[in-house]
Amino acid sequence: MDFEIKKMETDAEIKGKAYVNWQSWQEAYRGLIDQSYLDALTLEQCEEIARRWPDNVFIAKHEGKVVGFSAFGRYRGDDLSDTGEIIAIYVLKEYYGTGAGRLLMDRALAALDQKKVALWVLKGNGRAIRFYEKCGFRFDGKEKTQLIGTPVTELRMVLER
Numbered sequence: 001m002d003f004e005i006k007k008m009e010t011d012a013e014i015k016g017k018a019y020v021n022w023q024s025w026q027e028a029y030r031g032l033i034d035q036s037y038l039d040a041l042t043l044e045q046c047e048e049i050a051r052r053w054p055d056n057v058f059i060a061k062h063e064g065k066v067v068g069f070s071a072f073g074r075y076r077g078d079d080l081s082d083t084g085e086i087i088a089i090y091v092l093k094e095y096y097g098t099g100a101g102r103l104l105m106d107r108a109l110a111a112l113d114q115k116k117v118a119l120w121v122l123k124g125n126g127r128a129i130r131f132y133e134k135c136g137f138r139f140d141g142k143e144k145t146q147l148i149g150t151p152v153t154e155l156r157m158v159l160e161r
Contacts, residue, residue, distance in 0.1 A: 001062060001098045005107045008050070008057040008069065016066025017059055018047035024090035032124050034149025058107045060091065060100045067095045070104035072111060075118050079142075080158075084112030086119040096127070105135050115161050120144070123153040132157050 008017055022043045029038060050057075053071070060068035068091035075083035086108055091101045109117060119137060121128050137157035145151050 001095075001100070003067070003098075003100050003103055004061040005058055005103050006061070008054060008059045013059055013061075013066055014050045014054065015047060016061075017057065017069045018043060018050040020059075020066055020069055020090055020092055021046040021049065021088075023092060027093040028090070028125065028128070029122065032122055033152055037149025056087075056111070058104055058111075060095075060104050062095070062100070067092050068100045068104055070108040072108040074114075077118075080116065080118060082114050082116065083158075084109075084114040084117040086117060089119075101131060102135070109135075109159075109161075117159045117161070119157050120154040121157055123155055129157075135159065 008014060022041060022045075025041055026038060056073045057069055057071045059066050068089075070089040071087040073085055073087060075085040076087075086105070089101060089104055089108070091098075091104070095101075117137075118140075119132065121132060123143070137159045140156055140158045142156040144154050144156075146154055
């Protein structure tokens with residue numbers, strides 16, 4: 001399958017990224033986070049997020065349709081210095097296993113110049129954990145609790161390059 005990996009630029013791409021964000025949460029987090037939170041999450045909220053933070057986002061397009069995205073930047077915590085962060089990476093379920101996620105990860109990692117890159121993954125999200133491990137990320141023992149409807153645990157994974 002051929003994918004175009006590019007910076008998010010157009011209004012259509014922003015809307016496509018928003019759809020991937022919304023749909024991916026429905027697909028990936030069912031059973032992992034509070035269902036009422038997922039039910040209340042709207043496409044409009046995801047579009048607002050996409051418009052508010054358009055920088056440092058790559059999208060994957062297949063036949064002109066946005067099917068995935070990655071968001072990245074400097075690590076947002078204060079306990080790791082000179083570290084990049086994969087803030088989000090999502091691919092629509094029908095594109096799992098096609099290589100789109102790996103292309104998005106590789107492009108985001110190439111855009112980060114830090115030797116260390118961190119990300120947070122929801123505890124119990126086995127598919128994502130396996131993917132991150134294949135990309136070279138390892139758990140470093142750090143975890144945090146987030147309120148996403150109800151409290152959930154996120155685990156930090158770090159890639160040392």
